[in-house]
Amino acid sequence: MFQLGKTIISEEIIENDFVCNLSACKGACCVEGDAGAPLEENETQILKEIYPKVKPFLREEGIKVIEEQGTFITTDLGELETPLIDGADCAYVIFDNKGTALCSIEEAYNKGVIDWKKPVSCHLYPVRVKDYSEFSAVNYNKWHICDPACSLGEELQVPVYKFVKEALIRKFGEDWYEELEKVAQDY
Template identity: 80%
Template sequence: MFQLGKTIVSEDIIEKEFVCNLSACKGACCIEGDAGAPLEENEAKILDDIYSKVKPFLRPEGIKAIEQQGTWIKSDFGELETPLINDAECAYVIFDKKGTALCAIEEAYNKGIVDWKKPVSCHLYPVRVKDFSEFASVNYHKWEICDDACTLGKELQVPIYKFVKEALIRKFGQHWYAELEKVAEKNN
């Protein structure tokens, strides 16, 4: 672990490789697990604001889940997250013709309908950020459903921090990312 500003960062972020391999995993991270995508407080408001624009991209099951539960929910632990369909996939999940899970929010963004890409936690994956009162921890979330992404990352020699560069900059800013790059260069 090392400190960058008000973050404590796991070395795994700079030492391990990762490149999403959607053709292999079919977007399993959006349909597996026991909780929705973590949300920041401002993101809950964004979901409320853009729902009517994203709704045409959603599956009927997603619309039903959102209209029953809300555009976001509060977990038993008091954390904000996206709602789920029948305690399974994220309510915002859609599928392409090959059965790969995609994000309806990101589809609306790609078509210029909304100006918000998706929750930053989704954009950052496999990096997970946990906010504490004085700092945030930045960790690699190892999950066996992403083994193909680790294999592809090794093959292409892409460290996690480079794979999620845009998302890290979105979350922490350009200066923070430049400092991360300096740490990574020293470790090579």
């Protein structure tokens, strides 16, 4: 672990390689697991505001869940997340003609309908950030469904922190990322 400002970072984001391989995993991270995508407080308001524009991109099942539970949920532990369809798929998941899970929010963004790409936790994946009162922990979340992404990242020699560069800058800023790159070069 090392520290940059108010973040404690796992070396695993430098040591491990990763490039999403959607053709292999089919977007499993959006449909497997037991929780929705973690959300930041400000993102809950964004989801409420963009929902009418994202709704045309959604599947019927997603619309039903969102209209029953809301654009986000609060867990028993007080954590904010996207709602799930039958405890599995994120309510915002759609599928392409090859059965690959995609994000309806990102699809609306890509088509210029909204100007918000998706929740930062999704953008950062496989990096997970846990905020504490004095600092944020930045960790690599290794999950077997991402083995094809690890293999592709190794083949292309792309470390995790470079794969999620845009998202890390979005979360922590350009200066923070430049400091991270310096640490990685010295590592």
